[in-house]
Amino acid sequence: MKSRLLLVEDESAMRQTLEEVFRKENFTVFACSTARDAREVFQREMVHVALVDVRLPDSSGIELFRELHAQDAATPCVLMTAFPQTRDAVQAVKEGAYDYIVKPFELAQLKLLVAKASEYMRLQSEVRHLRDHTAAAGQFLGQSAQARRLLELVERVAASSGTHVLVRGESGAGKELVSQLVHRLSPRKNGPFVVLNCSALPEELVEAELFGYEKGAYTDARAGKKGLLELADDGTLFLDEIGDMPLGLQPKLLRVLDGSPFRRIGGLRNLQVDTRFLAATNRDLELAVREGRFRSDLLYRLKVFEIRVPALRERREDIPMLVEHFLRTLSAAMGRHGAQIDPEALELLGVYDWPGNVRELKNVLERALILANSARVGVEELPAELRQGAEPIAGDWSLESAKWRHVQEVLARCGENRTEAARLLDISRSTLKEMLRQRPAKGRK
Numbered sequence: 001m002k003s004r005l006l007l008v009e010d011e012s013a014m015r016q017t018l019e020e021v022f023r024k025e026n027f028t029v030f031a032c033s034t035a036r037d038a039r040e041v042f043q044r045e046m047v048h049v050a051l052v053d054v055r056l057p058d059s060s061g062i063e064l065f066r067e068l069h070a071q072d073a074a075t076p077c078v079l080m081t082a083f084p085q086t087r088d089a090v091q092a093v094k095e096g097a098y099d100y101i102v103k104p105f106e107l108a109q110l111k112l113l114v115a116k117a118s119e120y121m122r123l124q125s126e127v128r129h130l131r132d133h134t135a136a137a138g139q140f141l142g143q144s145a146q147a148r149r150l151l152e153l154v155e156r157v158a159a160s161s162g163t164h165v166l167v168r169g170e171s172g173a174g175k176e177l178v179s180q181l182v183h184r185l186s187p188r189k190n191g192p193f194v195v196l197n198c199s200a201l202p203e204e205l206v207e208a209e210l211f212g213y214e215k216g217a218y219t220d221a222r223a224g225k226k227g228l229l230e231l232a233d234d235g236t237l238f239l240d241e242i243g244d245m246p247l248g249l250q251p252k253l254l255r256v257l258d259g260s261p262f263r264r265i266g267g268l269r270n271l272q273v274d275t276r277f278l279a280a281t282n283r284d285l286e287l288a289v290r291e292g293r294f295r296s297d298l299l300y301r302l303k304v305f306e307i308r309v310p311a312l313r314e315r316r317e318d319i320p321m322l323v324e325h326f327l328r329t330l331s332a333a334m335g336r337h338g339a340q341i342d343p344e345a346l347e348l349l350g351v352y353d354w355p356g357n358v359r360e361l362k363n364v365l366e367r368a369l370i371l372a373n374s375a376r377v378g379v380e381e382l383p384a385e386l387r388q389g390a391e392p393i394a395g396d397w398s399l400e401s402a403k404w405r406h407v408q409e410v411l412a413r414c415g416e417n418r419t420e421a422a423r424l425l426d427i428s429r430s431t432l433k434e435m436l437r438q439r440p441a442k443g444r445k
Contacts, residue, residue: 003118004028006050008038008064009080010057018051021107022114035059042068047075049098049117054081054089062088069096074124076117080105123155123185144315150307154178157305158185164257166242166302167280169309171413172359175280176240178309183236188276191235194228199244207249208265217266227264229256233273242302243283243294250295257301277302282413312354312361319350322358326365331375339375348379348386355412407435 005027009015012033019031030045032038035056041047050068054061065077076098081089089100098117101110157165158181165182167175176195183193196209208218212227228237239245245253256262257277261270279302288294312319323341331339341349345368354360368381379387407425414420422432 002026002028003048003121004046005030005114005118006038006041006045006047006052007031008033008035008050008052008056008061010034010053010055018110021111025111025115027114027118033057035061035064038064039067042071048121049114050075050077051114052077052079054079054085060088062092065092065097066095074121076121078113078117080110119159123158143321144318146310146315147318150178150309151181153307154181155185157307158182159187160305161187161276163305164277164302165279165305165307167278167307167309169280169282170311170355170357171282172357173309173311174358175282175309176238178307179236179238179278179280182278183238183276186236186276188235192232193236193238194232195238195240196228197240198246199241203246203248206246207252210249210253211262211264212267213265214267217264221266224264224267229262229273229275230271232275234275236276236278239277239279241281241283242279243281243285243288245294245298247293247295250298254295254298254301257298312357316350319361320346322361323349323365326362327369327377330362330366330369334369336369336375339369339372339377341377342379345377345379345382348382352386355408356416357412360412404435407432 003026005022007015007018007022007029009018009031010033015031015033019029022029030041030047032041035058038050038052042050050065052061052064052068056064061079061081065079068075068077073096077092077096078098079089079092079100080103081100082103086100086102089097093100098120099113101113157163165179167178169175169178180193183189196206198206201209208225208227210227210229212225212230213221214224215221252262256273261272263270285294285299289296289299312322323346327339327341331337349361349364356363364383364386365377367383368377369375371381372378407421410424411418411421414424418432418436419429422429425432
């Protein structure tokens with residue numbers, strides 16, 4: 001689809017030149033000489049970028065920008081201005097204009113600026129589409145600096161479709177969603193998005209899943225099978241929990257990352273794929289390197305571009321918007337539209353530390369809606385740890401409470417997997433079960 005440019009310039013020769021230039025750049029151009037004509041076009045046509053001269057015969061280009069911006073703030077506007085008027089143009093940028101360019105300018109400079117504005121519009125449109133149509137994208141709704149910075153990084157690296165990305169963050173923070181966004185916003189978006197959880201399978205199965213195998217490679221291999229590397233050709237391979245990648249497989253993965261061909265298990269034919277690798281972890285990979293559990297060269301190859309997903313407690317100001325989003329989507333799924341939350345309950349959600357992050361918030365709200373007798377969630381529908389523990393968890397410094405907080409954090413990092421949590425805590429699963437059954441008494445502050 002061609003980008004659609006609204007060009008507003010009263011000087012005839014300049015307007016005709018720019019119209020011809022941008023038509024050759026594959027834009028659909030709506031050329032106007034007055035603000036009145038521009039308003040009519042803007043109301044009638046879909047416009048992706050507006051290029052507006054500051055001096056117009058029937059209005060100021062700055063005022064025209066303000067009118068267009070009030071109608072649709074998403075459409076980027078580039079202002080063309082003479083040097084004496086740059087102060088007004090700078091003010092317009094502060095009010096939401098995309099950028100300005102000072103006359104006389106090089107056509108190459110203007111083309112680059114308009115192209116960037118057009119790409120910005122496309123990316124914003126993609127993000128809005130994902131927010132509207134992907135329920136999971138609600139995890140990053142919000143106006144906090146952390147949420148906005150995260151989306152900015154996703155948009156920037158998405159355009160570089162060959163760059164590998166390492167996504168870090170706590171369990172439940174949304175690392176897989178970030179990777180999905182990178183894929184969906186990239187030139188590879190029409191290709192496959194393939195997932196391998198490195199912690200879910202033993203080493204021999206991870207290798208078989210990743211590289212595939214030929215008939216007869218195993219006792220039960222009655223037919224050949226493509227690996228995930230082949231399935232992700234022309235798309236994206238997401239390696240979840242990369243910190244649990246078996247050490248023996250890491251050199252093989254590194255060679256593929258470096259562009260070398262590979263073979264299926266038991267195969268003789270070299271295979272080559274064009275795949276972008278995204279990896280995620282909640283582990284300290286640098287520590288794993290020092291302990292000899294992870295290769296340093298693989299780490300540096302994966303972290304060409306690194307994104308850290310903030311914990312929910314680091315962006316508490318986004319909690320009300322997230323609560324509204326989840327209540328809307330969850331209540332709609334349950335056939336109970338228009339669910340709301342009492343202010344007292346929302347206040348408790350805002351002060352809780354959320355060791356399980358956004359996943360835990362969603363689960364808490366889903367449970368609350370199931371318990372609620374109406375479409376309104378009150379304090380009584382919230383779990384005990386939120387009703388009774390918001391203040392004690394934050395301020396109780398007793399040994400028992402500290403142990404309990406540590407258990408909660410380990411469980412959250414393990415995705416509530418009790419077997420894995422017991423292993424990390426160096427206790428038996430039955431001991432962990434008993435600890436979870438007996439919540440510690442409130443200690444002294």
